[in-house]
Amino acid sequence: MKGLLQKLLEQAERDAEVRGVALSRAFSVPDDVPYLNTLQLAALEKEFRDWAEKAGRRDFRASRRRMLLLFLLLRHTGMRLGEAVALNDRGDVDAEEKLVRVQSEKKGVREIPVPRSLIRELEQAGADSDLKPFAGHLFALEPAHVRKTCYAMAKAAGFDRTLGAPGILRRSRAIEMLREGMPLPVAHRLLGMADAGLPSRVMELSPSDVTRSAQYYLDRENRKKTSARNRFYGRIARINRGDIQSEVVLEALGGHVLSSVITNVSLDGLALSEGGYATAEVKAPWVVVMRADSRPDSGAANTFAGRVTSVNRGAVSTEVEVALDDESSVCSVITEESRKRLDLSPGDSAWVLFSAFSVILTP
Incomplete structure (x- = not known):
């Protein structure tokens, strides 16, 4: 997964340099690389929301809503499943700055800006009495159960079930970032990918540089996708x-x-x-x-x-x-x-x- 994604990003940058155009215009994905495009991700999100709304019992409702929130986190950040289930929704989610902080013993803290819509949903979850028992560990779901649910939702949306895998969501978000014109070094940092083999300019970006740049591209992406008149x-x-x-x-x-x-x-x-x-x-x-x-x-x-x-x-x-x-x-x-x-x-x-x-x- 990591090797394939890194090859995609680096090939895109080489193509852009050769053609002398913006990375977003040069970026293309080989036919044999599985991923979900933006419309398919929207369809998958709708399937998750419909499924969550159909829950009857209160405990089912709470469980499904937690799964929906975890899916939205994976879909909008591109983080690894292990990173997502380890997040503390009270300490690692900064509603004021609209970002999540991923803790890593080896790489320190990485900040990932997230859409305002996701922040609002997390704030609503914090005020939901059914979800209060899970405060602090809202995303702490069993990885095997998460994968199984993602497979089921992808199949319900009409896709091959394997396209719902958390690893595919990560790759899909990375491809989406590049198509929106996000600089390659910023995408690498947000995804938490290794710096080895990357251009030296990656090392010149401070954490605040990455956050500001990512927020700019996230805002531009949101303006495109919101239902403006x-x-x-x-x-x-x-x-x-x-x-x-x-x-x-x-x-x-x-x-x-x-x-x-x-x-x-x-x-x-x-x-x-x-x-x-x-x-x-x-x-x-x-x-x-x-x-x-x-x-x-x-x-x-x-x-x-x-x-x-x-x-x-x-x-x-x-x-x-x-x-x-x-x-x-x-x-x-x-x-x-x-x-x-x-x-x-x-x-x-x-x-x-x-x-x-x-x-x-x-x-």
Whole structure:
């Protein structure tokens, strides 16, 4: 595991240097290397959450919630399973700094920034009466039981069961870090990998340098993946290249499939490729809102069902916000006359439509 992961990271850096591009654009994973991409990790997380919510008895509920929190810790930090189950959730989790500290007799303490969402869930767990008996050893689960559960959740999500292994989660997080453009030395430090064989510049990074750099990339990653209005982050499933323009099909984290048409110059300049990741954005004035009992008969490439959550009326124009079924949000600006004709109010079912030419892509 360690050898394979290190080879991937070092090969990516060599490719980037040869091609003279950012590491995130040069990074690719051989077909024979098993890992989960960002969309698959989201699907696995959903499976864990559904499983935890279905618990009946209080002791089952507490056990499953602890397992969910441990999975989230592994998924977002890339730490080893042995490191995770040894964490003290009271002493090693710093909610104020939004990081966890991994203790090691040989390597000292390593700090790993974590998403605000995970910190919130850990704080909620600390206030849960069912979990209070486990305070200080919330993650102290039997490793064999953790692996067995991860295998089961991967199978339930439709993957090969072995892709749920904690070692695969570690590799997947490492690949995700590199694709987000995190510097190789920082990724090595966060993963707790040996310094042997790495460029000498790794040794020049202080712990605070690593933490600040990691937090910057984590914040940037979170901005991409949060459900901001009119923004979808996902994997490029297909590129249909034409003579002048190309269609880029994006599978968003929430499951929606979007189509964007951009020029070949832009496609090449952004270095977009199938299997890579991108953020799709559409401006509010380009979004059409319709009321219909079934899917509207429209030529718009992107048509999604949702529910109106807010209507901000103005003298001339009105802002209408529609929540899709994955909780992402789409905002449209229409004329007040159109709103009156549609008779839109919060709670109404609605469809949002926009052209593929209206979708802006950024890597």
